[in-house]
Amino acid sequence: MSRNDANSGAGGNFGSQSQPGAMKRSDMNQGDVLFDVKGLSKSFGDLQVLKSIDLTVRKGQVSVLMGPSGSGKTTVLRSLNSLESPDGGTITFTGGPSFDFSKSQKKPERALLRDQSAMVFQQHNLFPHRTVLENVTEGPIHVQKTPKAQAIAEAEALLARVGLADKRDVYPFQLSGGQQQRVGIVRALALKPDVLLFDEPTSALDPELVGDVLAVMKELADEGWTMVVVTHEVTFARAVADQVVFMDGGVVLEASTPSQMFSNPRHRRTRQFLDRILNPLGE
């Protein structure tokens, strides 16, 4: 199970494996488990940022990680993509590889874990010296060795889907923040990963540009992509998430459906946090 044997991205949709609408979005416990995170822990020096995190991600589901800054949600996400090396715990893909972080991971293992997913960064991290099209085809052509013509055709189809077909030959600096982030999403999609990871994809954007990016993400979710999203966008979580995971101080305080989480959170800390972001002036 890796990027290379996922479905082709050409054609009418974003190239996801599952059928749209095949899953009932309201039930977070339905669907096959894609991977299981157990006891994930990580320290930076004396600071323990992750204290035994458990997380189950099902195929085709959208998991939203929320929590105050410093809660460890971004570290969890980055660990899934091998951008951080946890000190302990396991990640097990159903019918696929598993990773035990209590043993030190060698380069090929880290690469194997990385290749399960693709990351969309908060600051998009597009390659400034490459055009939009080159940004998208860089991975397929130079890493996955997809034939150039095929990679370009697929990239063009994906760019067209996010409304950026006419921007294929411009450099990232010539795009708006929202357009840059949509290219960032397309760059991740072009790798045909099993899981899409989003690290606060809209936090660096002007408020009026957030909608375009969220709309693309919602479309991906509707098409059945498996997504793990770190975000503070409650509206998005409410409308799109299958499970919302609330983290604080390096632990998962609770994980439930969005309706449960936003209407009746179990934990006092969760309630406090949600209250603060939904009602920042405290009125």
Place this chain on the structure above:
Amino acid sequence: MSDNAQLFLDSLWPIVEGAIKGTIPLALISFSLGLIIALIVALMRLSKSKVLSALARIYISIIRGTPLLVQLFVIFYGMPSVGITLDPWPSAIIAFSLNVGGYAAEVIRAAILSVPRGQWEAGYTIGMSQTQQLGRVILPQAARVSVPPLSNTFISLVKDSSLASLILVTETFRVSQEIAAFSQEFMLLYIEAALVYWVISTFLAFGQSMLEERLDRYVSK
């Protein structure tokens, strides 16, 4: 035509020939080799290995802490006493390459560090190996930053290559020295040599701005 004007014209070609056959190839070869050394030393300096990093530091410290003329003399006049005798040209190229290597290593190291960490991560996340991240993502961006300081290094090298005249390499300055000694017209011949260096440097500065313009095409202004 006055005697001086005649001498100027007569000596111009030999001096320019000294530049074409001496100064320019000497600078080009030394700079190219120097850049390769510099890249290796910069990567050693940035590596996690304490040994490699320390070796790189020592190398840079020696190169920057001693005069180029002394380095040149150690290689040409000093090495024979330990059984290594080199001709003037190889000696000059070794000395200049090592010198450029030491200075440019710090430029390249700083340029690599100037590329945001997110760029390494973006390369990693799309599946690149470390070599690909460096070659396809980091160095192209570092190149843009390092063109102005490396151009300085190159232009300095063109002028410093006149030191090679002291180990008997036939180049611009040595040719003008010889004609000056013969004609006793020191002022004229040395001004003429200076003029040739200045013309070369001006061309290089022009090349630098063209290169900068090209590399700036993906940056907002």
